[in-house]
Amino acid sequence: MYPLFVEPYVLVKQYGDSIIYKWNQTSMEYNLVNRTGAEILELCDEKKTIEKISEEMAIRYSEDYNRAKVLTSNFIYESIKEGYIVMNDKLVVNLKQRGKIYGDFDRVTPMAITIELTRQCPLICRHCYNSAGYSMKDEMNFEEVLIVLKKLQEMGANKLFITGGEPTIRQDFINILDEISKRFFVATVATSGYMFTPEFVEKIKNYKNIAWQISIDGMEKTHNIIRGRSDSFERANFAIKSLKKYKLPVVISFTLNPLNRNEMESVIQYGKKMGVVQVLIGRTMKMGRAINENWSYNFNEFKEIEEEINRLKSIYETENFFIGKNEEGVLLDKVKEQQNCGAGYISINILPNGDVTPCTAFNYLLGNLVTDEIDDIFASKKVLMLKNLKSPTKNLCGSCELLDTCDGCHGMAYQIKKEDCIWKKKFEESVK
Template sequence: MMSRTYVQLADRAIFKSRYGHWYLIDTARRERERILIDGGAEQVLLSLFTGTSIDVTCRNFSLERTELCDFLQGLADENVIVWCEKATNSTAKCHDIDPPLDSLNALLTNTCNLRCVHCYVSSGKPMVGELTGDEWIQILQEARRLGVFELNVSGGEATLHRKFIEIAEHIASVPTFNANLNTNGILLQPEHEEVIARAFTSVQVSIDDSVATKHDQFRGRQGSFDRSVKTISRLIERGIETNIGFTLSRSNFEALDEIVTLAESLGVTMLNIGLIADLGRASQNSLVEKIGPETANVDPFMEAVYQKLKKLASRRSSVKILLPFRVPGNGAVLDPREKRFICDGDNTQILYIMANGNIMPCDKLPIEPFSYGNIRQASLFEVWTSQQMKNFKLMSPGQLPKCKACPHLKVCGGACVARAYQNGGSLDSPDWTSCVIAQKFSQETPAQR
């Protein structure tokens, strides 16, 4: 049996402060399970993680050795710490910044082999001054030092970055990165799939309709549906967790049930349903019809979407279905007192970096007013801890005039400020789409209000 002399953080674990509380996080767990460490125990662990022995720690904190070892064994059973015989310093994986930075969305390149009619970043040609492979690796290194453990790598088509393999190899070398790759799947080659299997926990492939010709029309390329579906099957055969991303719009919402059936038949793990954003080519092609208070409750599209989402919320499926709105499921109702920040900031704080190095608080606001810095002029830490970024990230639903006194807040948890901006030009604008959905769910479950 291993001598109980020292402990260190497990290979895929980090110790992180979030809003004044310390958590042990096993980054391999997709459920974001966190072990709260409080009551002074956080200081004991911080001491142990410097390489201080069990015996010295017991003396310093006036602890019984047996009790401390029992506590530590419980953490070892959770795979967040390991016993070791030699002093080992784990403080590089202990993170204390305010606000906490958990996730990084990296748009590696704007280059894309497709011309999707609804692409909110108008991917196709590369942006002027795109980041090199070395620059992206430097960003990932700083992100790790700041406590980032979730990565979402996208484009454009991320695999078209000239140094994609090198970037992916670096991701694979960091045990605490839990990374997802977004791709259309059309150009993936065997050398891609080999490194993807090591670097990424999951791959999300975009499918926009269950009918091949309709999907191809969305994507602007004939045969793209068949190639994407074949890639999904091939990735699953290699043992790579593969998911489908579906962008819900007025032109394809009727296919939603068939998309779920397709996902089940292919054996994917998750279906991620997103709402079309009124930006980029979607805006240029007038694919998003603005919804106002006069039309929100009488729009047949809104009623149809609500009915489909309600059906999906209770559907038994082999596929995990992520809906584009926060809705109650199985009788669950949100407690607004537990939701302190917009954009799911209570659970995960996210930063978005575009291909040219511009840093944004949200991937659905990739526009100049929300560019809070550029990685070539400032570090991640400097931009993340700037007052401008904090003002956005630490905004609460109660600060939004449209949400402040809304009786439906406990159902939706607050409007999406990105959709609000797209709808009315400011973060305070009404987000009638999610508001109407929340109201309908709330009215269906009056006993839960």
């Protein structure tokens, strides 16, 4: 029998646990697999029998053949149940149905990749984590953005999250969007919708693998107060209607704060009425302009809010309408079981100048994707350290009065100005 790792599954090899994912029409499903399992899947090319694969694994790991065969066979048959592998009873040369395999066991391949195209923005949102408004002095030009996209494609990235500032404000945005659409399976553009015009919609209507995340932070009056423009809700509403007209996937992003908390259900109702795929609910982080507002929720407070979110899910969710976390959030939950938030290896953030940080909240420089080679960043000591870095938790931090602010979050812990922070001392020791 000749096992074959099959489409629509994709294997991304990387340092530590590799990732298996599958595309369907509305989402991606993720699972983690250890290196041994990933090696077996890679050998399942429809040219080798189980016996031959077992022999290869026995040699690689200096293992007794019979034991290697038992372990390999068990893994293959479990993978058949999961749908990753099919068995053929004869050698088949045609490999068209083989699942795609990317990556390298010596480096990480982040699955949640955010690219900030600009800091420029027409709005003055009171909760903006990076105080967007004006461009950075050294923002990437089109050619430099293209360098970054090519490197991400080469390393096996398949899904991007495009944000800003306001990404659609760039004069070359359509050119960038065209490159993203050609090079990646899917991308999501996070936008206020403020720059949408009938002419703009005409230019984007045929990009069917681009999803649009429109920010709605309350009903009209509240949304406009938070966003700092009296017509911001009207323009966001126009953007959603225009995208739905051409059957493009739309997600609403609702950033929770005390001013709009009592409108969460209304926004969910609005989203369902407008025909969006999902309403994502996030918490305001004490960063950027939000530092001046008493709007941030600590982790324990947000856990209470999640109970309300779960109640609303039970009322409004259907097979075509979802509330809450996206697929990367589910993957990060799996990673958090290992007491690590995933920043720097599951998620990365690329700033408008090409600098790479672990996430939007964790401003620790890993390199620059315009000037540095892929391995210089993603096989570096810094990134491998982040993969093994334990998150701030009660076990580590004890009775620290700031734990509610940074519990489980490397980024918030990194920002805290506390001289005797136990987590920060561990972090600084790790990067020496």
